Amino acid sequence: MILDQVHDVGSGQVFLRLPGYLEHADTVLKLEGLNPAGSIKLKTAREMVSTALAAGELRSGGHLIESTSGNLGVALATICAAEGIRLTVVTDPNANSRSVQCIRALGADVVIVTERDANGGFLQTRIDDIKRRLLADPELVWLNQYSNAANAQAHRRTTAREITDEFGAPDWLFVGVGSSGTLMGCLDHFRTIGAATRIVAVDAAGSVTFGGPAGPRTIPGLGASRRPEIFRDAGDFEKCVVAEADTVRVCREVARRYGLLLGGSTGTALAALTAMRHRIAPRSRVVVVSPDLGERYLDTIYDDDWVALHFGPELLRAAGIAAAEFGGSAPEQLFTTGS
Numbered sequence: 001m002i003l004d005q006v007h008d009v010g011s012g013q014v015f016l017r018l019p020g021y022l023e024h025a026d027t028v029l030k031l032e033g034l035n036p037a038g039s040i041k042l043k044t045a046r047e048m049v050s051t052a053l054a055a056g057e058l059r060s061g062g063h064l065i066e067s068t069s070g071n072l073g074v075a076l077a078t079i080c081a082a083e084g085i086r087l088t089v090v091t092d093p094n095a096n097s098r099s100v101q102c103i104r105a106l107g108a109d110v111v112i113v114t115e116r117d118a119n120g121g122f123l124q125t126r127i128d129d130i131k132r133r134l135l136a137d138p139e140l141v142w143l144n145q146y147s148n149a150a151n152a153q154a155h156r157r158t159t160a161r162e163i164t165d166e167f168g169a170p171d172w173l174f175v176g177v178g179s180s181g182t183l184m185g186c187l188d189h190f191r192t193i194g195a196a197t198r199i200v201a202v203d204a205a206g207s208v209t210f211g212g213p214a215g216p217r218t219i220p221g222l223g224a225s226r227r228p229e230i231f232r233d234a235g236d237f238e239k240c241v242v243a244e245a246d247t248v249r250v251c252r253e254v255a256r257r258y259g260l261l262l263g264g265s266t267g268t269a270l271a272a273l274t275a276m277r278h279r280i281a282p283r284s285r286v287v288v289v290s291p292d293l294g295e296r297y298l299d300t301i302y303d304d305d306w307v308a309l310h311f312g313p314e315l316l317r318a319a320g321i322a323a324a325e326f327g328g329s330a331p332e333q334l335f336t337t338g339s
């Protein structure tokens, strides 16, 4: 296969079964971390940039600015380098150092805000920073993934269809929520075709998207300290909130059991599946969207000192002990499930 553009290199058809993850149901990851930008955000970036170019809001040689926790920045930097578009990425201290290195290596400028917003996160600070820069420079274009309809459209046209092309209507679909573009796109597609699939939206504890209290979060990808404008709760999906400690534990256990380094939000989605396992009927087909892989998290989730510092050494011990008996026997009290 010979492709002409870097953002055409994708992995939409790649699914990976995790045998025995649940004893009674088939668990399959939809692997989105195998493209040149290393995450599902390449789809979002491609759709948002091509829509803006087609609408004349952006031109080759123009200057984009975007707020991102890392992955969208890498994806936009990949596309902007190829399209001759200047890019400024506004991020925060939770961004992976490798993502920031990638963005800079691809020729984009990176601004790291350090002041927390009223909810204790950084999202509003990032957005305020962008608004100041837009006022000062009328040439700047902000695509704003949190309010851009092309974000959900990307996933309606790709991610969701790739799942139904492979499975028809799986019984369950677990999707992490950051900007909520993946979730909204999947909901649109699955409801349009009348699929009976139960969709579970998974968020990190401390995110305000589902209406819960704001709290500190350290793992980038999921969650928001301000509800995304494109997020709509029409009551047609379930919600599961996962503590970051569970995310880390699942990532560490899956690495040892399956030889796969998961990104944080995949661990979060799998932790939600574990927490809800009693509701999954025998022989169900479960699809879990895996937005990225684990190399970007080597100095956080997969670093013993970092884990001990943030979650205590007992989490490492629990992950090591639980690894042998993982898949249905994880202590339920570790999980926070609710709406």
Ligand SMILES: Cc1ncc(COP(=O)(O)O)c(C=O)c1O
Residues within 6 Å of the ligand: 039, 041, 069, 071, 072, 176, 177, 178, 179, 180, 181, 182, 183, 220, 221, 222, 263, 264, 265, 266, 291, 292
């Ligand atoms: C690793 C990772 N997981 C999950 C998500 C959430 O995807 P969405 O923004 O479509 O809700 C993102 C988005 O940035 C991400 O980078």
